[in-house]
Amino acid sequence: MLVTHDPVDATALADRVLVVEDGAVVQAGTPADVARHPRTDYVARLVGLSLLPGTGEGLAVRLAGGGVVAVAEPAAGPVLVAIRPESVALYPSRPGGSPRNAWPARVAGATPHGSTVRCELDGEVPLLADVTATAFAELGLAPGSPVWAVVKASEVTVYAR
Numbered sequence: 001m002l003v004t005h006d007p008v009d010a011t012a013l014a015d016r017v018l019v020v021e022d023g024a025v026v027q028a029g030t031p032a033d034v035a036r037h038p039r040t041d042y043v044a045r046l047v048g049l050s051l052l053p054g055t056g057e058g059l060a061v062r063l064a065g066g067g068v069v070a071v072a073e074p075a076a077g078p079v080l081v082a083i084r085p086e087s088v089a090l091y092p093s094r095p096g097g098s099p100r101n102a103w104p105a106r107v108a109g110a111t112p113h114g115s116t117v118r119c120e121l122d123g124e125v126p127l128l129a130d131v132t133a134t135a136f137a138e139l140g141l142a143p144g145s146p147v148w149a150v151v152k153a154s155e156v157t158v159y160a161r
Contacts, residue, residue: 007046011035019043037082037159044082050127052081053161061158067124070100070153078161085118087155088129091148092139101125101151107141117141121149 004010010017011031019027019034019042027039038044044051054063056075062068069081094102105123112118117136119129127149131139141147 019046036157037080039080048085048128050083050085050088052083052125054079054081056158059153063125065124065126067103069125069151069156071156071158072153073158075158079158080161082157082159083127083151083155085128085130087151088121088127089150090119090129090131090135090139090141091150092146094148095150098152099150100153101149101156103127103149105147105149107143107145107147109143110136110141119147121147123149125149127151 002009002013014031016029017031017034018025021040021042027034027043034043035047038047038049038051041051052063052069054061054069056077056079058074060068060070061075061079061081103123103125105121105127107119108122109120110117112133115133116130117133119131119141121127121129129149
């Protein structure tokens with residue numbers, strides 16, 4: 001048994017993980033299963049995903065906190081939507097094109113990660129977005145900057161809550 005606060009240690013060394021939140025086990029399984037299907041926002045943040053609870057309504061999920069996410073496969077009932085930060089593109093104004101998800105947001109925070117910058121976005125659909133350091137600079141991003149967050153429906157993972 002290994003007790004750690006480091007998700008890299010847990011995924012690299014463990015065959016099975018237990019995630020404890022507020023003194024209770026909130027998820028158990030293989031590292032791959034926990035990473036693919038986080039059950040709480042805490043677990044999602046440990047594995048680097050945005051996790052949004054909502055209700056599936058066909059090719060859309062109506063989020064519990066407001067907002068709607070277009071999805072590629074039909075969904076029904078209580079679901080969780082997971083979006084990888086590298087699947088989120090940022091634009092200074094609403095873009096055209098084929099992506100079905102475009103939401104106005106504001107950069108709440110930014111943390112450098114090597115050649116990328118992880119942006120925390122506030123808006124009707126709160127997300128994490130990874131952009132290159134070059135794009136971050138060229139877009140003139142900083143905390144408080146308004147942006148449009150764009151995600152293809154095919155990049156959204158949906159599973160039962």
